[in-house]
Amino acid sequence: MVGAGLAGLTCAKVLHEGGAEVEVFEASDGVGGRVRTDEREGFLLDRGFQVYFTAYPAARRHLDHGALDLRYFDPGAVILRGGGREVLSDPLRDPGALPSTLLSRSATPADKARVAALALRCLAGRGPEAAGEAGGEDASTLACLERRGFSRRFIDAFFRPFYGGILLDRGLSASCRVFSFTFRMMARGWAAVPARGMGEIPRQLAARLPEGAVRLESPVEGLLREGGRVRGVRGPWGEREADAVVVATEAPVAGRLTGEKVPEGSVGEVCLYYETSGVGAGKKVLLNAEEDAFVNNAVEISNVSGLYAPPGRRLLYAVVLGGFDLPDGELLRRGVEELSRWCPRADFRPLGLRRIPYGQFAQPPGVHATLPKNRTSTPGLFLAGEYTVDSSINGAILSGERAAREVLGR
Incomplete structure (x- = not known):
């Protein structure tokens, strides 16, 4: 081997x-x-922002979830745009987010209904073992979303940063089969990390x-x-x-x-690691919906599992889709600038970064x-x-x- x-x-x-x-x-x-997962100053730094979907069929056959001591993200995300923030979530799994989700302007009522209908379809059938085994004509994720009738507002505010973090591409050019498979995994299970890192x-x-x-x-x-x-x-x-x-x-x-x-071909990311005083997003992922986004998404991972940080301290991961040739100091500085616009009352102390130019092999349609x-x-x-x-x-x-x-x- x-x-x-x-x-x-x-x-x-x-x-x-x-x-x-x-x-x-x-x-x-x-x-x-x-x-x-690396350890630095008592913080656990995964090599890139990765999550584990508990519904993964092959992984369930080979991994002991109990022994991994999985810790779960909250459903949905915090959308950041224009100096404000709003929450989009699954009211069935996250009832407390129902008012903010209903009032969210990032998605139209028709968008929310289409997401619910898609989730119900995912729950109805067994589904494929892997993304590449999904049937039907293939297309880009963006084309798939447009074909399903999602509004441009919703695609730009949610799908680009959210699936940009999964596909490592805000352009959503990856195969629609990858989108469909990951959506099914989220509908049927939970996003999680092992308590002591990936x-x-x-x-x-x-x-x-x-x-x-x-x-x-x-x-x-x-x-x-x-x-x-x-x-x-x-x-x-x-x-x-x-x-x-x-x-x-x-x-x-x-x-x-x-x-x-x-x-x-490949797609990649730069993961920035900061000790923070807290960004107020709980266990939800922060999504940058700005058109000129530098940081695509971030999460206070120590809220998901407290073991990622020393007692009484907090750890934040931030993902940049590009910037591989920028100096370390420039990447970390620009990350702080953008995070501070989202969270002006929070402090950010750089712990380091990791460039991952080969995060995934490229997965265009077909x-x-x-x-x-x-x-x-x-x-x-x-x-x-x-x-x-x-x-x-x-x-x-x-x-x-x-x-x-x-x-x-x-």
Whole structure:
């Protein structure tokens, strides 16, 4: 196994449960790939603002929610625009927000009725395992929303920043299938984080493997090939033969390592971390509805789980969709300027930032029909990674599960 991200760890777990001997080679100093949590000054800093949807079907098969000690976001969001704020929420799950939701000017009465109708349709059927398995003609998320009759006002005020944070693209150019799948997950479950950070997810998967099965700081530099098949891997640590090799890295790395065709393009984010005196949004996400937004969305994550910050202190995540070439100081300064306009009475002390240029592989309309299979045309070589399903935690886990079944011949 090459790579100890969610796909690689899930694949290794299923292979181990199926009686196979497994060894995982990971280039970095920890498991999780892009789903990791660092600690700084007693604060827990996830590598990017990520959430876990409890309705993810594949993830539910492999993760123990109770052991993760999940902490839940409140439904809805706080819309910030023109120096004011208003709340949009689900009155059935969040009855206290009913008055503000009814009075909200960000959505017309018809918009609110359409959201309710869409949620009811999501609850009525079983639905696909992954975004790429949704049926029907594909289009961009923006086209999908317009086709469903949502107003431009609602799209700009809510969908652009909210799904901009999920799709890492305020232009909403990603496949409508991704929008439909994530909407279904939110309608059927809750958005949450493990109490001690998103890094608990890969740690739980790794704990299901035999001791010593994961070799950290062990990069794979190439594949061993003989007679038209892959028979092992090599790195600075030596060579290791195997009956099957599963490459479970990010798409660009997998393409370079295997020569297989993988999706091109990516979208990313810069996550800014601040200690704050409080922004008054509770467990809801803050959405920047301004046309010239710098910070797309933010959340006081220590309100969701108090373990993200030392006792008596508060932690805020803010997401910038772009700005990768700006100096650290400029990113953090501009973040404070914008956050202060939203919350003029709050204080913000920069803790750091993380650039994530490859947050997801690009998912334009039609891409899911072109994704590579887990079993390649080369005997002994398999692929596992979100880019074989869809860009999500569920997609990564489902891909790992499917790759393992291919290896086991099931």
